[in-house]
Amino acid sequence: MRHQARIAVGPVQFRIGSDWPEPIAALERLYADYPRDDARPADATVRLFAARPWRRWVRPSVHIGGDFIVPDALPLPLSMGLLAAEMGMNLQVALGWRRHLLLHASAVARDGRALIMSGESGSGKSTLAALLGEQADGGDWRLMGDEFTLIDPVGGDAFAFPRAVSLKNQAIAEVAARVDAARLGPLLAATPKGDIRHLVPRADAIAAMHEPARPALLLFPRFGGETSVERMGEGEAFVRLTEASTNYVALGEAGFAALTRFVRETPAFGISYSDSAAGLALVGQLWAEAAR
């Protein structure tokens, strides 16, 4: 394709091709500080393309394709090309990656142990992970990722997929107030997922992206409502995670074994919180108990 980039996030080497220069330039800026190995063959291919040649210029709209394609996926305007690229990368991992059990979950790690947060879009799992990753006081959390957490089916360790964090709506202002503006991508206003702005993880989180962490705590956050904590049984955690995994079925017995072990070894809680401060306080308290 005319324009291309190669990006490595965690264990996945991406090749992204585009009919337009803009999405590639935006990606190159966002991922400028990630380690690069341009000679390494790609694990996954993303294509951003115009459905008809003239649509490159006339009302340009970006279709998302690659190794795997979702039929009927709606294209995005060129101004949201960066979002299209990110969605394409997520899609290829979700549908194509087989080395690990993929959990649709955010994760942070500390002292080689991982806190994993699973939930629907809007649950706050991304924001909590981003805020934990930025905590200056008593923090030292390493952001592992806001979208996917990878579980090694053999050893049971969690592996990071620290793509740029996708901050949405109110979370943008909340996080932007705490970080260097140079680590923020452009504001993508009024996308189908609301306002979006990407946050580049801290340099140490990127440098440590190949380091495994032992799962120590599993949370299912829910943003809004009274503060509450509810212990979750292994069975419920298991079922929820099968729904949060894009490759559980494809991994067959190995996936079952990995997930069974994961829920047996990792204490799980459902938490509700009304604002980020309350959420962070809950996480801190549960971590202190789990990490004892």
Added chain:
Amino acid sequence: MSAVQIFVDLLAGRRDAAALASRDWDGVIGVARSEAMLATLAHRLERAALPAPVAALFADQRAAAKVAQAQALWEAEMARRALAPAGIEFVLLKGAAYAAAGMSCSEGRQIGDLDILVLASDIRRAENELLNAGWEWVKSDPYDDFYYREHMHELPPLIHKTRDRMIDVHHTILPRTHRITPDALLLMSEAVETSSGFRVLNPAAMVCHCAAHMLADGDLQGGLRNLWDLHCLTVGFLKDDPDFYLTLIEEAHRHGLTNVVRRGLRLANSLYGTPLQPYVAPLMSSFEPELADDFYIRRLLARDDWGRVTRPLLEQAFYIRSHWLRMPPAMLAKHLWTKWRKG
């Protein structure tokens, strides 16, 4: 050298994987993925010297294909449990058959729907038994349903409501309205049993069906994979019987598939190096190349380094051809008219 050509050469064993430049792998992997053959390539190159990331990716693919194959055979077992109590015999076709029979092409082969063949006289009962066992209709469109039942060689596809897997129940191997009408009764009655207890077509019939499926029933989508099946099947059967080609040509003749099988073998020979063996006695069989072979080859190799189809006109031509073969002109016109009106 284009990625698709390198890919084909790697499968054929004409090229040393260790000699590839690191950047060549992007295109090769992209093409292999778009042909749904990455795990096939991974098996073919299992013992080759590969760059570490490629070796790791290929190991993932082999493991995933093993799981997928077990799941596909489990689907076959589910069909057996649904049909056996009613005394309905069936023969596995395509991917599931190759896996059940342990054919070499099944290594890493993607298996989509479960395809089975039953006697035409059993088709209604088979449908009922499957519906009772948890399969349900996919198509709700009355015209499509009518079309399948009236003109096709299979029932409208059924999907299992809890396992979410499709089954295609055939009563013959080409559409009823096709210019070629294979003898389904012969295919069924001469099927053989595998060590896993499933019935599959006998070797010659299996190759005939493979060629018919690729060259007489479709627009060559997935053609490289079908042709790889044809190559592996033929090479395997030639090992067991050096005169396999005699049996094969005779079987093809019985089903009206002589030209189709011969073309398939010629194409497999040009792309994968399948040995061709002409005979003058006891029957005449030759593999003189035909002019049109070239179009097939070009269509089969029409992929760029990003896995995209590169020759839209040729693709369109083969699409039209597939319909042309499938039904007589007047019927085709009526069918297209109905489809067009419905948008």
